[in-house]
Amino acid sequence: MQYLSDNGYTTLTLKQFTDIMEKKAAAPDKPVLLTFDDGYADNYEIAMPVLKKFNFKATVFMSPGMVDDGHYINWDQAKEMHAAGWDIQPHGMSHPHLPKLTAKQQAHEISEAKTQIEQMLGTSADVFCYPYGERNQTTIRLLNELKFRYAFTIEQGVTTAEQKPLLLRRIFVNGKDTVEKWIAKLTQ
Template structure:
């Protein structure tokens, strides 16, 4: 009796210890752009030099795995400690220009999650277009004259926008007001339906007197570049919806369309199954996860902070957002997770 009681106590202690000291496991890192963009307010970039530093320390301190390898280990219940998986969200063209050569140099696999609606277009993501218009070096006022942006003779007018039936306004007379306007408008656009978001952007284009065409170095990859970046197998492609909505803010049927259409488009372009998905903004709920599963994906990545362990939900894998840190700083931060 005492032995059985002792056995129960040991099992209870192991269960309690796991709840207090979580299992260390694999880390999934989330990148967006590999480019020098020091003025970018959303910190979605890592310079090529810093990315090389990060890859060097990651290969020295961790075992790089592809997302496919991690999914297989998770299914087997054998997720290794000290493993790292590299992912990129959105599908910017600099993933092809700048990230791929460095990944090849260090032999590190990666997965790029692509927002299909902007592939092959000259359009920018709404947060980049907002930056170009509101924080750009030069902007064009309603009178058609080009006026200074970040410094100098700033536009003295108030920007007025109708968003969901309400007129809002912002002053743009100095850098601080412009940055405040940028963040507030960004936060208002994020939960909107794609067509609502586009209506606000069109108001902005008219106010600033510009077209919808974006900067060449802010575009997404073309179909040809998607094929090329994934041809040798070092880089895999996953889906990231069509229009990059907050899926929890739109009806289930529209969620389904965004999820399934992005998968179908990528499979048509690449000629092979697309098995991985990443939630825009890392945002999803139970309904979203079910829709991703029903669409035929095997794994989905969130932005919840943490390690991937044997007990992780394959449709809600945690990731860690990476900024333009030095290599040693990245390792230090990973040690604090």
């Protein structure tokens, strides 16, 4: 985060990101959408204070069915993160391997996560992140039917407006990568 701050990167909210993708707004010189998958408790305990220090924005993709697990953010933490400017979006109810599920099970995983986030946080939940990066044609069809605007994969690369909206790429940040390796991914 220090590198991003020192080198003039601007973190985006999902609204800013979607406005740029839809050509409703111009992108800043060095835009970055920070995304956190799974909704682990350390997103609240560690990432949120660090991002607050830099006045950075971020998005967390959570699985509402995991809120009572203890290893994941709970609703009070999600509400606090949302109030602090974090975007909270669905990652399935229970972080499932979606292609292994029936269409009915997938529909429940996706729609129930969307519904719970919208009800608990009073926000629109229309951006999805595929658990494990996995999906099939049923998943894509369901996201379309449920009016999801965008969905993120784990395919490596910079997100561009030329990509299919439900198959967006991201730069994966691995905790084992050196800072130099991460910078190389970011600046390629």
